[in-house]
Amino acid sequence: DAGVIQSPRHEVTEMGQEVTLRCKPISGHNSLFWYRQTMMRGLELLIYFNNNVPIDDSGMPEDRFSAKMPNASFSTLKIQPSEPRDSAVYFCASSGGEASGRNEQYFGPGTRLTVT
Amino acid sequence: AQSVTQPDIHITVSEGASLELRCNYSYGATPYLFWYVQSPGQGLQLLLKYFSGDTLVQGIKGFEAEFKRSQSSFNLRKPSVHWSDAAEYFCAVVGSSASKIIFGSGTRLSIRP
Numbered sequence: 611d612a613g614v615i616q617s618p619r620h621e622v623t624e625m626g627q628e629v630t631l632r633c634k635p636i637s638g639h640n641s642l643f644w645y646r647q648t649m650m651r652g653l654e655l656l657i658y659f660n661n662n663v664p665i666d667d668s669g670m671p672e673d674r675f676s677a678k679m680p681n682a683s684f685s686t687l688k689i690q691p692s693e694p695r696d697s698a699v700y701f702c703a704s705s706g707g708e709a710s711g712r713n714e715q716y717f718g719p720g721t722r723l724t725v726t
Numbered sequence: 727a728q729s730v731t732q733p734d735i736h737i738t739v740s741e742g743a744s745l746e747l748r749c750n751y752s753y754g755a756t757p758y759l760f761w762y763v764q765s766p767g768q769g770l771q772l773l774l775k776y777f778s779g780d781t782l783v784q785g786i787k788g789f790e791a792e793f794k795r796s797q798s799s800f801n802l803r804k805p806s807v808h809w810s811d812a813a814e815y816f817c818a819v820v821g822s823s824a825s826k827i828i829f830g831s832g833t834r835l836s837i838r839p
């Protein structure tokens with residue numbers, strides 16, 4: 611299996627622009643998680659889905675952030691409009707399925723976002 | 727509420743020395759516990775996990791961890807560290823009926839040549 615796939619790996623954009631991050635979970639996994647990691651705040655859970663349904667979005671910082679999971683193999687995290695304080699590394703992770711143990715998450719390589 | 731505490735922000739050990747990274751958790755029932763490692767510029771990789779059974783669990787890269795219910799701890803150990811072990815290490819806990827993992831704040835490990 612290719613593991614969790616994220617794109618792009620790096621994104622540089624100007625303040626006010628829309629940013630879309632993409633994630634393909636491991637096939638057969640039924641839970642998907644979006645995290646943000648910064649030096650100041652560490653690793654933060656933004657939102658997670660079970661069976662494509664958002665379960666907990668309490669970590670989403672504000673309305674500028676939105677996430678969707680239209681099917682079991684694809685999710686997006688959108689920031690509109692972007693601000694410099696959104697600069698961070700965004701990770702996607704997935705869990706579930708017979709191959710993984712109960713609840714352990716597998717992480718993608720992350721997207722490094724820089725907003726100037 | 728579930729929580730994880732990693733009391734050491736940064737640890738430096740000499741190459742070849744033994745290592746122990748501390749982790750304390752708070753959870754009412756038997757938790758599922760994990761250790762993840764993050765190398766610079768990389769995502770998090772699962773080192774090992776504890777669900778039940780033998781309280782000493784073996785992981786990848788020569789790491790092991792011991793679950794001690796009486797101390798609410800799940801410390802990570804390695805008998806002899808290598809320079810490639812320099813990374814950030816995260817302890818994590820999840821309840822048996824939940825999907826969401828609670829991560830500790832991480833411990834950065836540096837290796838002295």
